Amino acid sequence: MVTAATVGLSGALGGTAFAGAGDAAAPVVTRAALDPSLVTGRGANVDFAEQEAENARTNGTVIGPDRTPYTLPSEASGRKAVKLTPGQYVEFTLPGRANALTVRYSIPDAPQGGGITAPLDVSVNGAKRKAMTLTSQYAWLYNQYPFSNDPNADLLHPDWWITECSCVPNATTPAPTITKPFRPSHFYDEQRLLLGRTYHAGDKVRLTVPAGSNAAWTVVDLLDSQLVGAPHVVPGAANVLAFGADPFGRRDSAAAFDKAIAVAKRARLKVYVPPGTYQVNRHIVVDDVTIEGAGNWYTIIKGHEVALGSPAPDGSVHTGVGFYGRDASAGGSHNVHLSGFTIEGDVRERVDTDQVNGVGGAMSDSTIDGLYVHHTKVGMWFDGPMTNLRVTNNVIADQIADGLNFHTGVTNSVVAGNFLRNTGDDGLAMWSEKTADARNTFDHNTVQTPVLANGVAIYGGADNTVSGNLIADPIREGSAIHAGSRFGAEAFTGRLSIADNTTVRSGTYDLNWKIGLGAVWFYALEKSIDADIEVVGDHFLDSTYNAIMFVSDWPVKDRYSITNVHFKDLRIDGTGTSVVSARAAGSASFQNVVARNVGAVGVNNCGSFNFPSTGSEFTLTDLGGNSGGGTTGPWLAPWELPNTITCDDHPPVVAPPAPSAW
Structure with a gap:
């Protein structure tokens, strides 16, 4: 193989x-x-x-x-x-x-x-x-999810089928002997x-x-x-130095930040954090306040990860530096504006219950701009319901888990112009657990080298948009853009727009299924996906395996389907295998999809793996203008339509040439 x-x-x-x-x-x-x-x-x-x-x-x-x-x-x-x-x-x-x-x-x-x-x-x-x-x-x-810092550790879950995340059901067969360090x-x-x-x-x-x-x-x-400009100065603000903050980082300045925030709120002033390194070892709770630093190269707010004496009500066993809105159950926070500083954490292990994120809580009618967030668990994790948040022009790097996650009922919010690199899970995610995320936009962000999972992931929700993003080099167990009915998410409803994005060197190899994924992939695990999904104007470059993929997991393959997906005006330059790999029941339409350097058959149509005499359970509709292909001829050939079974579970891979001008 x-x-x-x-x-x-x-x-x-x-x-x-x-x-x-x-x-x-x-x-x-x-x-x-x-x-x-x-x-x-x-x-x-x-x-x-x-x-x-x-x-x-x-x-x-x-x-x-x-x-x-x-x-x-x-x-x-x-x-x-x-x-x-x-x-x-x-x-x-x-x-x-x-x-x-x-x-x-x-x-x-x-x-x-x-x-x-x-x-x-x-x-x-x-x-x-x-x-x-x-x-x-x-x-x-190292090791299995949620991973270990010990290269000599035995399997964390010796009874599991070897897998990277809890998204794949456990197996009853014990795992084989491993070579250490494992993975x-x-x-x-x-x-x-x-x-x-x-x-x-x-x-x-x-x-x-x-x-x-x-x-x-x-x-x-x-x-x-x-070229970094001079430090930013905010005259007439509540300066944290006036309240005892230490810019040399020798003592904890959390209390000084709290005092500055309290005075600023009463006097309707901004809070200013001048150049320096400030030690903060817990959450700073923010509500109805503006906090500005001198620029994220100059103002650094840095903390240790601190073990709690007993677990917090939310399950946390550590705390650390972070700026948090109030919990949504307490009404959340409003009118919070954070800009111009670094949040430097101290997170070295993944503990999913820990609230050790750079920015967290619920923040409505708020803005976060020009931060550098480093070494926290998740750069920014928002628990809704909440609305009208703008996250712009930030750099999020070297996270243990996600870069940013809209979790549970985040609405009417925008994430734009941000740069993310080396996240330990999804770069950008909307997770509609319990309550749908709706009318949000991830626009013109760059996501590079997410080590686990996807560049951009949308788990359920209504009327959301993924547009103009550049997503490169997802490593494993995910790909560049993912829409999944999984993790207990509410159903997809309304419209999902995936428009004018570029992906490169994605379409990874899934170690659990032992197949190649797509640069964009749709996964019906817990529900059918039948919202209006439009994939328009995207460029899928140098996909390791497929450009587009549809999957429903084997135990639910005859229960859930993926329908009403429309592809238009796409450029596909290089696939190791196919343009489309269908491993689910459902349907999709294609218009003006131009492909070149396609390594295998253009459409690998397995459907639900029942192989009925009537053809695959997945149907493709040709709306015209589709052209190009690769080693096996036109990628969307007449004989493949509408539902010819062309199933090859492990097609041969042809490494595509490097992307070039169209």
């Missing part, structure tokens, strides 16, 4: 403009490891330039491409990176003025888990500027650095692992460079 590892041999970068490793006469700027011209108008409008290490000058070793889970290149942006040993370097040429860098990297775990620290020297034009201290204390998870993942972290002065286009930034480093290797994935 051809595996995901085979598909990983395809080129990870698109276009002839890309230089190889060691050939760095000019900087190679990418977006999601692609030529930016391929994703114009898609994703977040960020203020940094992304440069992949494999395109820079190095005396190290380029690793990858590889899309096999549990490997260092598979979790790298673009599925390639550069591996350095002590004494080796990677050197980037700045594409523009910059005074700040972000380095995405990986170093080994400690033999018994828990991480190590190791140095990395940063020089510009040959002169040493800074010494960074890298850490793997927030990386390296290592979540290798990467990132660190930011202010250089202390401004450098110019053409200047050389070299990252060197010093001789004698205690890290046997250091993997550099990419460098983001940017």
